[in-house]
Amino acid sequence: MNGFDHADAGRSIARFLGLTMREVGPSEPGTAQLVGTAPAAAFVRSADGGIAMGALLTLADSIGGLCGGLAALPGWVVSTNLMLRAVDRHAVGPLGLESHVLRAGRHATVTEIRITDAGRSSALVATGTLTSAVLQPEGGPPVYERPLILRAPEADDGPTIHLDDFLGATASGPDRLTLTITDQLRNPWGILHGGVTAALVDRAGRHATGTAATTDTALHYLSPGRIGPVTATAFPYGSRADGTLVRVEVRDAGNDDRLMAVAVTTVQ
Amino acid sequence: MEVLTPPSSRAPTGTVWPVTRPLSSAPTPIFGGYPPERHVLRDLALESTGGDGVTAQASIAVDEHTRGVTGLTHPGALATLVDAVGGGLAATAARPDWIATADLTLHLLPRPEVQRAQARGRVLRKGRTTVVIDVDLTTETGADLGLATMSFAILPRREGNPVIDGGGGITHMTMAIPGSGFRSPIEFATGVTDVDTASGHVTLPLTDYVRNTLGAVQGGIMAMTAAASAGRALTAAAGRHIDIVDLQVTYIALAKVGPVTARATVIDVGPTGGSVDIQLVDAGSDDRLCTIVRARGVEVA
Numbered sequence: 001m002n003g004f005d006h007a008d009a010g011r012s013i014a015r016f017l018g019l020t021m022r023e024v025g026p027s028e029p030g031t032a033q034l035v036g037t038a039p040a041a042a043f044v045r046s047a048d049g050g051i052a053m054g055a056l057l058t059l060a061d062s063i064g065g066l067c068g069g070l071a072a073l074p075g076w077v078v079s080t081n082l083m084l085r086a087v088d089r090h091a092v093g094p095l096g097l098e099s100h101v102l103r104a105g106r107h108a109t110v111t112e113i114r115i116t117d118a119g120r121s122s123a124l125v126a127t128g129t130l131t132s133a134v135l136q137p138e139g140g141p142p143v144y145e146r147p148l149i150l151r152a153p154e155a156d157d158g159p160t161i162h163l164d165d166f167l168g169a170t171a172s173g174p175d176r177l178t179l180t181i182t183d184q185l186r187n188p189w190g191i192l193h194g195g196v197t198a199a200l201v202d203r204a205g206r207h208a209t210g211t212a213a214t215t216d217t218a219l220h221y222l223s224p225g226r227i228g229p230v231t232a233t234a235f236p237y238g239s240r241a242d243g244t245l246v247r248v249e250v251r252d253a254g255n256d257d258r259l260m261a262v263a264v265t266t267v268q
Numbered sequence: 269m270e271v272l273t274p275p276s277s278r279a280p281t282g283t284v285w286p287v288t289r290p291l292s293s294a295p296t297p298i299f300g301g302y303p304p305e306r307h308v309l310r311d312l313a314l315e316s317t318g319g320d321g322v323t324a325q326a327s328i329a330v331d332e333h334t335r336g337v338t339g340l341t342h343p344g345a346l347a348t349l350v351d352a353v354g355g356g357l358a359a360t361a362a363r364p365d366w367i368a369t370a371d372l373t374l375h376l377l378p379r380p381e382v383q384r385a386q387a388r389g390r391v392l393r394k395g396r397t398t399v400v401i402d403v404d405l406t407t408e409t410g411a412d413l414g415l416a417t418m419s420f421a422i423l424p425r426r427e428g429n430p431v432i433d434g435g436g437g438i439t440h441m442t443m444a445i446p447g448s449g450f451r452s453p454i455e456f457a458t459g460v461t462d463v464d465t466a467s468g469h470v471t472l473p474l475t476d477y478v479r480n481t482l483g484a485v486q487g488g489i490m491a492m493t494a495a496a497s498a499g500r501a502l503t504a505a506a507g508r509h510i511d512i513v514d515l516q517v518t519y520i521a522l523a524k525v526g527p528v529t530a531r532a533t534v535i536d537v538g539p540t541g542g543s544v545d546i547q548l549v550d551a552g553s554d555d556r557l558c559t560i561v562r563a564r565g566v567e568v569a
Contacts, residue, residue, distance in 0.1 A: 081371055083562065085516070103520045103521070108397070108398075108421050124535065127535070129516070129560065131371055216564065218373040218375075220393075220400050241378075242541050245375050245415065259393070262400075262402060
């Protein structure tokens with residue numbers, strides 16, 4: 001049994017982002033293609049007015065992971081490496097998403113992700129690649145009717161809080177953020193959602209450097225966040241014409257400070 | 269002496285590069301007969317130290333043949349250094365199983381006139397299915413040069429996979445042998461050839477000089493080919509020289525036949541630099557997609 005047995009479990013992130021995903025093309029073993037949409041709302045924008053890299057990373061992890069999972073059936077996948085580069089984050093919206101399989105092997109899947117701005121003639125917002133390890137989950141993989149359609153869960157009543165407030169991460173030092181793992185931040189497997197880890201990396205890099213935006217992220221997922229609190233510590237590395245390189249480490253403080261993720265980001 | 273014109277170098281067009289040179293001693297093999305006497309790892313003068321299974325260090329010589337027009341170290345040379353360190357560490361960590369390179373990221377600071385690039389790698393994670401390595405790059409004086417990561421899929425050992433010595437202890441190995449060292453720019457030495465410079469369309473032949481232990485093009489040299497493609501395309505699009513400083517490399521399949529063909533798509537160009545996507549296919553294997561790369565370049569004053 002896993003969280004996929006409950007229709008709403010682990011879907012708080014999709015609900016918050018308003019993410020709808022739909023499978024296109026043939027449902028054949030070893031391949032998959034998904035398209036999706038999400039609003040380019042004010043609550044996912046960073047201080048410079050562009051869509052926060054954390055939101056883009058979360059969308060990319062969600063659609064790329066689902067795409068890789070469908071290609072890996074009857075196995076399923078866990079994200080291991082997410083690389084995303086923003087092109088122009090100042091989207092009008094809604095955002096259009098597309099993911100397809102570049103490689104589906106016995107041990108890993110690689111999916112490519114494109115995020116575009118439907119409000120600006122599908123101008124490119126970000127492109128990336130998600131590599132995932134193939135697992136044989138206890139209780140089996142999630143069971144989906146194919147072709148798959150996952151509509152955004154209905155949003156809660158009332159105004160939507162900002163992404164930063166949704167995450168709930170607080171500064172615990174000039175270069176560090178701390179986050180409590182609440183139920184709404186978990187994925188269907190019960191661990192911290194990979195997109196949340198990515199959004200925390202985005203925020204930590206900006207927090208440590210006082211910058212407004214992240215333009216590029218290469219993130220390695222090393223171990224799951226199970227207990228918390230989770231800390232993200234940013235180490236500014238050096239400056240270039242296009243911004244500052246920052247290395248970020250994410251650890252599960254409640255699990256012997258286990259290293260959960262390492263990322264290199266470019267902020268400006 | 270055969271005379272060829274290098275595709276890209278600091279020297280003026282028409283400079284003559286010798287393509288042969290004497291070798292006066294036997295090579296130092298890593299695995300059996302690998303690498304051969306004439307191999308890019310030898311010309312890079314790769315020196316490595318490892319043995320504890322968790323960390324490793326290596327360095328390469330940097331000279332005018334491994335620098336670009338602004339004096340920065342060719343990102344492909346650094347990617348090859350990272351690949352060598354990361355691959356060695358991962359193979360050791362994965363014993364008795366074998367590994368396949370999944371991805372490589374490289375983020376560089378624009379430091380000109382480096383003499384020797386040093387890499388310190390460590391295993392971040394070794395699980396049942398993956399090994400993740402990170403690598404710090406520094407100059408000969410210890411100044412930060414860049415950050416790199418690599419991840420590897422762990423595969424069941426097959427007959428023919430190299431055997432990694434599990435004897436323990438710190439080992440020091442030097443790839444260079446008498447006669448090693450570039451006599452021409454690294455792109456020229458490896459055989460990178462322009463098809464259409466403005467679009468970043470280049471090719472790379474599969475020769476023993478660039479093979480890895482599995483007989484395919486070495487991962488770092490795939491990254492070098494991508495960087496060559498990216499630099500040409502961005503420079504043409506920007507109308508001024510752009511240095512490649514970031515590579516996000518995803519390996520899809522081995523390039524086993526060749527030639528490798530790289531084509532670039534410029535994504536954006538702005539006042540500080542630009543972004544470009546590159547696809548590398550194995551032309552001799554029905555244009556099979558082997559590697560995709562996202563690259564970022566900046567203008568260096």
